[in-house]
Amino acid sequence: MDAQPCVQLWCLLTAGALAAVSGAPVQDSPATGKFWHISDLHLDYTYHMTEDPTKVCFSSKGHPVLNPGEFGDYMCDSPYELIQSALNFMKQAGHLTDFIIWTGDSPPHVPVKKLSTNIVIQTLSNMTDTIRKYFPDLQVYPALGNHDYWPQDQFPVSTNEIYQAAADLWQPWLKPEALKTLREGGFYSQLVQPGLRLLSLNTNLYYSPNKETVNMMDPAGQLQWLLETLESSRQSNEKVYVIAHVPIGYLPYAFNTTALRQVHNERLVQIFRKYSDVIVGQFYGHTHRDSIMVLLDDQGTPVSSLFVTPAVTPIKNAREPYSNNPGVRLYKYDPQSFAMLDVVQYFLNLTEANEEQKANWKLEYTMTEVFDIKDVEPQSLLKLAKSFATPHSKAFEKYFNHFMVSYNDTIVCQGLCKVLQVCAVQFLDSATYRQCVEGWLSAEGLDDNLP
Numbered sequence: 506m507d508a509q510p511c512v513q514l515w516c517l518l519t520a521g522a523l524a525a526v527s528g529a530p531v532q533d534s535p536a537t538g539k540f541w542h543i544s545d546l547h548l549d550y551t552y553h554m555t556e557d558p559t560k561v562c563f564s565s566k567g568h569p570v571l572n573p574g575e576f577g578d579y580m581c582d583s584p585y586e587l588i589q590s591a592l593n594f595m596k597q598a599g600h601l602t603d604f605i606i607w608t609g610d611s612p613p614h615v616p617v618k619k620l621s622t623n624i625v626i627q628t629l630s631n632m633t634d635t636i637r638k639y640f641p642d643l644q645v646y647p648a649l650g651n652h653d654y655w656p657q658d659q660f661p662v663s664t665n666e667i668y669q670a671a672a673d674l675w676q677p678w679l680k681p682e683a684l685k686t687l688r689e690g691g692f693y694s695q696l697v698q699p700g701l702r703l704l705s706l707n708t709n710l711y712y713s714p715n716k717e718t719v720n721m722m723d724p725a726g727q728l729q730w731l732l733e734t735l736e737s738s739r740q741s742n743e744k745v746y747v748i749a750h751v752p753i754g755y756l757p758y759a760f761n762t763t764a765l766r767q768v769h770n771e772r773l774v775q776i777f778r779k780y781s782d783v784i785v786g787q788f789y790g791h792t793h794r795d796s797i798m799v800l801l802d803d804q805g806t807p808v809s810s811l812f813v814t815p816a817v818t819p820i821k822n823a824r825e826p827y828s829n830n831p832g833v834r835l836y837k838y839d840p841q842s843f844a845m846l847d848v849v850q851y852f853l854n855l856t857e858a859n860e861e862q863k864a865n866w867k868l869e870y871t872m873t874e875v876f877d878i879k880d881v882e883p884q885s886l887l888k889l890a891k892s893f894a895t896p897h898s899k900a901f902e903k904y905f906n907h908f909m910v911s912y913n914d915t916i917v918c919q920g921l922c923k924v925l926q927v928c929a930v931q932f933l934d935s936a937t938y939r940q941c942v943e944g945w946l947s948a949e950g951l952d953d954n955l956p
């Protein structure tokens with residue numbers, strides 16, 4: 506997540522636009538497939554406890570960190586302790602998982618000059634080794650995040666030191682065919698088991714701050730490759746999980762802003778609609794917040810479930826009114842159809858962990874239970890999304906509290922804040938998103954507040 510002009514909700518609000526923001530082991534039947542999702546670890550190797558509040562971490566960018574604790578601070582990226590505590594929790598949680606997906610962003614949020622290609626590679630290497638140390642026998646599927654490059658966001662369309670380093674580091678997890686495209690373009694596909702394929706996309710190629718790919722229709726030929734891979738999966742009767750760092754769709758905390766360039770967002774939405782019979786789940790990171798999206802086809806039928814996992818790092822921008830607690834999550838899926846059954850979100854109450862000097866990772870929520878839905882397939886997510894849109898929706902209040910990973914349940918999201926959240930869940934292309942936002946704003950008499 507990066508600073509943007511005044512389109513972010515907290516910015517609009519500060520501008521006076523609207524007063525809106527006022528453990529135990531688990532046993533499941535072996536018939537349930539499970540996998541972990543971790544993202545946005547953002548290791549700040551400079552984090553340390555010190556008397557000088559401006560020197561606690563590079564990632565606070567000089568902002569004072571008044572009461573830093575062993576497990577980190579909301580003004581800083583992750584100390585190594587925090588990342589270790591997350592992996593340690595996952596290891597001892599008692600779930601028999603089939604694999605881990607890891608959707609990128611290892612280096613800290615610091616000025617470009619503080620990093621280098623070497624430091625980025627060292628950080629990637631550190632995080633890879635650390636994950637492997639906790640899970641020596643578990644398959645891991647990584648994706649590159651916009652911070653996993655130097656200078657950040659500037660992902661090139663052909664091979665380079667960082668794609669090469671990633672391929673070398675991830676060689677124990679990936680097959681030669683996957684490593685080949687990873688070296689060339691930062692993306693790959695690999696068969697998880699007969700009938701299930703995973704696609705790891707390099708969506709950083711379509712991220713707006715990437716100057717390397719400006720005006721390119723198909724940087725690194727990834728879209729062509731994606732179409733061919735999905736077509737071949739369809740021919741072979743395989744189902745597909747898509748993982749990537751930067752998500753498709755609209756940012757739930759910003760006005761009319763796609764995370765990717767709009768033209769590539771539209772193209773990906775088209776492709777994912779066309780292959781919705783093949784794709785059974787999409788998994789992203791990058792926003793650092795917990796959200797869902799449900800992709801509708803041209804008739805408004807729900808066809809794909811998308812999950813954006815919250816970050817391990819608790820960092821917030823100095824001007825933001827709220828942050829997120831560190832989170833890791835588990836998905837449950839049907840081992841025959843690979844359909845998505847549930848999301849089990851765990852979190853660390855960072856304030857409490859620092860007070861007690863003990864990282865007590867806990868269950869935050871189980872999606873089917875807290876929202877009373879039968880699974881997390883597209884139909885169920887649409888039903889849920891529609892319930893969010895009702896006035897004073899309790900389901901939406903919970904959803905927004907989860908969005909911040911239970912950071913502070915007295916912060917409420919009403920008015921424009923809620924409109925943006927609710928529209929972002931269901932509307933991923935510009936025509937339907939616009940219709941949603943405009944409809945709501947005129948109905949609520951909020952349209953004078955638009956930027």
Ligand SMILES: *[C@@H]1O[C@H](CO)[C@@H](O)[C@H](O)[C@H]1NC(C)=O
Pocket residue numbers: 550585630631634635
């Ligand atoms: C990763 O970095 C941390 C913090 O600098 C260091 O303590 C640790 O030993 C490193 N671990 C690996 C596996 O490189």
Ligand SMILES: *[C@@H]1O[C@H](CO)[C@@H](O)[C@H](O)[C@H]1NC(C)=O
Pocket residue numbers: 761767939942943
């Ligand atoms: C949203 O942004 C797009 C492209 O940036 C623009 O064409 C459109 O008019 C905007 N919509 C609204 C409702 O402001």
Ligand SMILES: *[C@@H]1O[C@H](CO)[C@@H](O)[C@H](O)[C@H]1NC(C)=O
Pocket residue numbers: 854855856857860911912
């Ligand atoms: C987190 O811990 C703080 C301090 O102990 C407490 O006040 C707060 O209610 C806790 N939040 C949650 C969601 O448990």
Ligand SMILES: *[C@@H]1O[C@H](CO)[C@@H](O)[C@H](O)[C@H]1NC(C)=O
Pocket residue numbers: 527913914915916
């Ligand atoms: C939680 O949010 C409320 C309302 O915005 C604020 O007054 C309070 O200080 C916040 N609490 C913490 C612990 O940040």
Ligand SMILES: [Zn+2]
Pocket residue numbers: 506545547610650652791792793816
């Ligand atoms: Zn990130």
Ligand SMILES: [Zn+2]
Pocket residue numbers: 506610650651652750791792
């Ligand atoms: Zn990111």
